[in-house]
Amino acid sequence: MTKILPREFYSRNTLKIARDLLGCFLVREHRGKTIRAMITETEAYHGEDDLACHASRGRTPRTEVMYGAPGHAYVYMIYGMYHCLNVVTERKDFPAAVLIRELANIERMKTNKNEWEKITGIKLDGPGKICKFLQIDRKLNKLDLAKGEKLWIEKTAQNIAKRDILASKRVGIDYAQHCREYLWRFSLSAEALAKTGR
DNA sequence: TATACGATCACCT
DNA sequence: GGTGATCGTATAC
Numbered sequence: 001m002t003k004i005l006p007r008e009f010y011s012r013n014t015l016k017i018a019r020d021l022l023g024c025f026l027v028r029e030h031r032g033k034t035i036r037a038m039i040t041e042t043e044a045y046h047g048e049d050d051l052a053c054h055a056s057r058g059r060t061p062r063t064e065v066m067y068g069a070p071g072h073a074y075v076y077m078i079y080g081m082y083h084c085l086n087v088v089t090e091r092k093d094f095p096a097a098v099l100i101r102e103l104a105n106i107e108r109m110k111t112n113k114n115e116w117e118k119i120t121g122i123k124l125d126g127p128g129k130i131c132k133f134l135q136i137d138r139k140l141n142k143l144d145l146a147k148g149e150k151l152w153i154e155k156t157a158q159n160i161a162k163r164d165i166l167a168s169k170r171v172g173i174d175y176a177q178h179c180r181e182y183l184w185r186f187s188l189s190a191e192a193l194a195k196t197g198r
Numbered sequence: 199t200a201t202a203c204g205a206t207c208a209c210c211t
Numbered sequence: 212g213g214t215g216a217t218c219g220t221a222t223a224c
Contacts, residue, residue, distance in 0.1 A: 080217030082206050128206045172205050
């Protein structure tokens with residue numbers, strides 16, 4: 001019984017996945033070190049009709065990965081200095097992804113393995129900060145997240161109640177006309193996060 | 199080939 | 212509230 005989310009998890013409706021990812025754990029293995037943190041905020045980008053989605057202008061070299069099989073990473077550079085991590089969703093040839101915006105309860109695996117120590121004093125509240133801290137860049141674009149190598153997501157340890165999921169407008173997409181009104185940004189309530197301890 | 203701008207962040211007033 | 216950093220990508224020429 002593995003905790004790694006399989007491809008079937010990603011081969012579903014993007015909005016549902018964006019909500020289901022809350023409380024799940026993003027795991028990054030790099031240079032012999034492993035870091036794990038709980039996903040607490042996401043945004044959904046769904047199809048060519050979503051004017052905020054990079055695929056709204058169709059298939060290009062950059063957006064190609066979003067048209068591919070679900071469960072792969074879509075990592076792009078923004079503003080010349082930051083990277084953003086997305087997970088590709090939906091069936092093949094339907095472009096959609098979920099942006100990982102915030103992580104909490106950050107832990108590092110001790111060298112003796114199978115034991116985690118909390119990392120305090122940092123906040124990963126923003127896609128740029130997440131990628132900087134986890135050393136995620138374009139080299140990880142198109143990585144298969146279902147394989148459990150370098151980067152993957154593990155299922156939540158507890159059930160997240162619907163009332164603990166807050167929906168709001170996506171940020172930084174003022175150009176997206178009516179699509180900017182969509183409540184496709186999802187976050188874990190402060191109360192629910194407090195219950196996860198740590 | 200040239201240009202405009204962005205799914206951000208840190209720092210300023 | 213506002214702005215600069217900094218470069219890949221899309222689009223125009």
